[in-house]
Amino acid sequence: VQLVESGGGVVQPGRSLRLSCAASGFTFSAYATHWVRQAPGKGLEWVASISSDEVNKYYADAVKGRFTISRDTSRKTMFLQMNSLRAEDTAVYYCARDPGFLERIFDYWGQGTLVTVSS
């Protein structure tokens, strides 16, 4: 199992960024996937989840209405579209696999991609 995030970088407040998570080593369509972030020196914060059938999507209150989670099963890739970015969104963003349809735990993680929101 391998998860590789990309798309992070420095972005100004109010702008947008799209993160990607490329999956390999497992049947992508059979597992839910998630985004979890960690601000510098802080703890873990769940961001969003998408079920294996892509029907169910859930968001943390802090990002609801600004972030959108999606998947492209044919490309085995998950995305996080982040709009109206704020300084408090600065964090390492991890993608993580769920052990099932939507158990909401994280059994494999990527290495993370850093998003810095600053003017």
Place this chain on the structure above:
Amino acid sequence: DIQMTQFPSTLSASVGDRVTITCRASQNIIRWLAWYQQRPGKAPKLLISKASTLESGVPSRFSGSGSGTEFTLTISRLQPDDFATYYCQQYNSNVVTFGPGTKVDI
């Protein structure tokens, strides 16, 4: 949302010690609790799910217990690789939440 607290926030220990970390939920989460280990600069690693189910490949010196609102993670004999930060996470609802973490250092 369900709030998670952990204590202690920092724990100083030595190799061979038995250490216990406590996690409390603001409401009954039955046994829907997981524990993760995070070493500096690395992604978290799932240790335990359903409060006490050890994940494949995790050493048996790790154990979890509890139900309802109070849970514990115990490391029976601390090894050098175990110096890390540990997080609990509830998954009783669609909005999952983590505890603030417990740093285990020397």
